[in-house]
Amino acid sequence: MINEFFQLIIGDYTLRIVAMGAIILGLTSGCLGTFAVLRQQSLLGDAIAHATLPGVGLAFMLTQSKNPLILLLGAGMSGWLGTMIILLITKTTRIKKDTALGMVLSVFFGVGLVFLTIIQKMPTATKAGLDKFLFGNAATLLMDDLKVMAVLAGIAIFTLILFWKEFKLIVFDYDFAKSIGVRIHFLDVLLTTLMVMTIVLGLQTVGVVLMSAMLVAPAAAARQWTDKLSVMVLLASIFGILAGLMGALTSSLIENMPTGPTIVVYLSGIVMFSLLLAPHRGLVFDWIKINRQREQIRTSTMLKNLLLFSEINTDPFHPHDMAALRAVGRGAFNRTMLQLLKKGLVKRHDQNRWALTPEGLKVAKRLTALHEESFDVGLT
Amino acid sequence: MSASLEIMILATLVATACAIPGVFLVLRRVALMSDAISHAILLGIVLAFFVVKDISSPWLIIAAAVTGLITVSLTELIIHTRKLKEDAAIGLVFPLLFSMGVILISHYAGDVHLDTQCVLFGEIAFSPFDRLSFHDIDMGPRGIWVMSVVLLLNLAFVGLFYKELKIATFDPGLATVLGFYPIFIHYALMSLTSITAVGAFDSVGSILVVAMMITPPAAAYLLTDRLSRMLILSIFFGTMSALSGYWVAQRIDASIAGSMALMSGVIFLIVFIFAPERGLLARMFFKRWRRWDFATQMLAIHLLQAEITHADATEHVVSHMYHHMLWDPEFTSEVIAQGLEDGLIKKFGEKLTLTPYGREKAKNIIAHQ
Numbered sequence: 001m002i003n004e005f006f007q008l009i010i011g012d013y014t015l016r017i018v019a020m021g022a023i024i025l026g027l028t029s030g031c032l033g034t035f036a037v038l039r040q041q042s043l044l045g046d047a048i049a050h051a052t053l054p055g056v057g058l059a060f061m062l063t064q065s066k067n068p069l070i071l072l073l074g075a076g077m078s079g080w081l082g083t084m085i086i087l088l089i090t091k092t093t094r095i096k097k098d099t100a101l102g103m104v105l106s107v108f109f110g111v112g113l114v115f116l117t118i119i120q121k122m123p124t125a126t127k128a129g130l131d132k133f134l135f136g137n138a139a140t141l142l143m144d145d146l147k148v149m150a151v152l153a154g155i156a157i158f159t160l161i162l163f164w165k166e167f168k169l170i171v172f173d174y175d176f177a178k179s180i181g182v183r184i185h186f187l188d189v190l191l192t193t194l195m196v197m198t199i200v201l202g203l204q205t206v207g208v209v210l211m212s213a214m215l216v217a218p219a220a221a222a223r224q225w226t227d228k229l230s231v232m233v234l235l236a237s238i239f240g241i242l243a244g245l246m247g248a249l250t251s252s253l254i255e256n257m258p259t260g261p262t263i264v265v266y267l268s269g270i271v272m273f274s275l276l277l278a279p280h281r282g283l284v285f286d287w288i289k290i291n292r293q294r295e296q297i298r299t300s301t302m303l304k305n306l307l308l309f310s311e312i313n314t315d316p317f318h319p320h321d322m323a324a325l326r327a328v329g330r331g332a333f334n335r336t337m338l339q340l341l342k343k344g345l346v347k348r349h350d351q352n353r354w355a356l357t358p359e360g361l362k363v364a365k366r367l368t369a370l371h372e373e374s375f376d377v378g379l380t
Numbered sequence: 381m382s383a384s385l386e387i388m389i390l391a392t393l394v395a396t397a398c399a400i401p402g403v404f405l406v407l408r409r410v411a412l413m414s415d416a417i418s419h420a421i422l423l424g425i426v427l428a429f430f431v432v433k434d435i436s437s438p439w440l441i442i443a444a445a446v447t448g449l450i451t452v453s454l455t456e457l458i459i460h461t462r463k464l465k466e467d468a469a470i471g472l473v474f475p476l477l478f479s480m481g482v483i484l485i486s487h488y489a490g491d492v493h494l495d496t497q498c499v500l501f502g503e504i505a506f507s508p509f510d511r512l513s514f515h516d517i518d519m520g521p522r523g524i525w526v527m528s529v530v531l532l533l534n535l536a537f538v539g540l541f542y543k544e545l546k547i548a549t550f551d552p553g554l555a556t557v558l559g560f561y562p563i564f565i566h567y568a569l570m571s572l573t574s575i576t577a578v579g580a581f582d583s584v585g586s587i588l589v590v591a592m593m594i595t596p597p598a599a600a601y602l603l604t605d606r607l608s609r610m611l612i613l614s615i616f617f618g619t620m621s622a623l624s625g626y627w628v629a630q631r632i633d634a635s636i637a638g639s640m641a642l643m644s645g646v647i648f649l650i651v652f653i654f655a656p657e658r659g660l661l662a663r664m665f666f667k668r669w670r671r672w673d674f675a676t677q678m679l680a681i682h683l684l685q686a687e688i689t690h691a692d693a694t695e696h697v698v699s700h701m702y703h704h705m706l707w708d709p710e711f712t713s714e715v716i717a718q719g720l721e722d723g724l725i726k727k728f729g730e731k732l733t734l735t736p737y738g739r740e741k742a743k744n745i746i747a748h749q
Contacts, residue, residue, distance in 0.1 A: 094658070
């Protein structure tokens, strides 16, 4: 089955290009997306992506050419302009980031639509095909597109490696970087420019509307699995490539499947899996850990209470009434007793009464001592 | 009623209805929730359409509004787990819901009324064709009725809960203490945003709703500090964007919704540059004015000090002033001219002296420091 699948990809020229495009896209957006997510700029990506649309339209109107280099250059320039406007608005007025992002996103997109509708009514024959910039269409990728994508990706990744140390510093300790004289402003602009490049190279495959997910999702998933930046970049790239490949191929093989949304669905699957099941940070892991801690507190409290009751009675193995134990316990009485019974720390006298075993007494005494000790430490 | 008049009325209704919740979204710093909601409601609309098979059923609106609320809660749920920051959570939830909607449309509903183009563009130009009739009497376009109801709902909500909205927006802590439940206000506002987005969806599509919700309030925010004025200004700017947008669209033969968004941006730009107090120009003038004001004050203080210490008469000579003040000669002569104009100093030949007014002012400045 998998073999046949690969045969299909390698054998079919179009699919081969689609697959290569998806790999380039996934790799680059995984790398740059990591920085976007860690710097809490996920939504900046969304704004930039939408802001590229008027650039595509204007570049086509001015040159009448569908050369990917020209269209993507226009896209990049207008995306960059959008970013600068966001910066200008947030730096010079009291308008907050979210509003500035939303405005640039929607107004630029509106301008893009105005251009697209004008182009649709132009009498030239070559006008068709700009629609793919909205939702992306991997199946229409050409070798020329692939070359431009590869060059953009190469530049972006090379720059990232070149400034790796500096970027790492501004991601994790912006103020420290500032204090030791790192060129913060330059690095900020450089990193944002790389982000614009990454978004631009994904436009034909994923489209302006959903390109931001290509940045955010792989990085968000990768964050669950590691605390190391280099590992996170690597994982995000792998996730990006995986979802990109699956999405691009699915949409190429099934009719009426827009590529962008298909990739997003795969990406969301990876994110959900990671959020739930990643070791250490996953939600299921959290849940298990919390439950185990609660259980521990319940059982140790029960043992200590049994010891406390026994001290009044002089006989440490005197059985105590269930109702009394339940009243001072931490809930889940039956389960707690069953667990202690299994470990041989308590025994059941009759229907309603429980007592410590010699082993249980030892543990209870140790726990109480430990508790008092930690209490002492806490006080002094 | 002519078709173009109907379109203009609908555009104005959309802009007005959007501006009202938009004011609170901007003030509460959740502007991008409108983006998330307006995208995600598509899934609700599509799913409801598959169930009822009727594009004009009110169930579509209800389903969409519910989806909007689900989006908000889902995003907040993810933020609550503290695994992801707010921006990433928003950036993950709505693309998924939107993508599912788009896939369903393009894969299963290829030739019905819904298509991916109108999801993004809206189709306000076609609104006069979708008419409502009552006992065979034409009641006008359906869109106008829907948006009127939405607008009334928004106005009623803001009118009834004005005080609560105001306190919950500007001082959530106080609102909690007073027993206003900011959480309730938050979700009420999100419901309102969802309903407005659904109503406007047919006309302007899912992305340009954001422009209509956020841009007019952002422009108004640069002009006033009062909530009531901000609401009125936002509605005014919204209406202006709608009407001028329609006009532009007619002139250049382009998308009406796109032109409305474009014009809202243009209005913001004008306010951004020319706003009195907070505009770009006003701030530039103020900065310059402050620089000159400071320089003439320094000159007056310098002359006062020279008077007190009975310093050499050369201290007062115009040609030496730049040397004492560490200014360049050109700037110095400009400052002296400004000082003369303001009546702070007098010039006798080459010698500068303070006027009584200038002396008083210089003493005042020193005394206050």
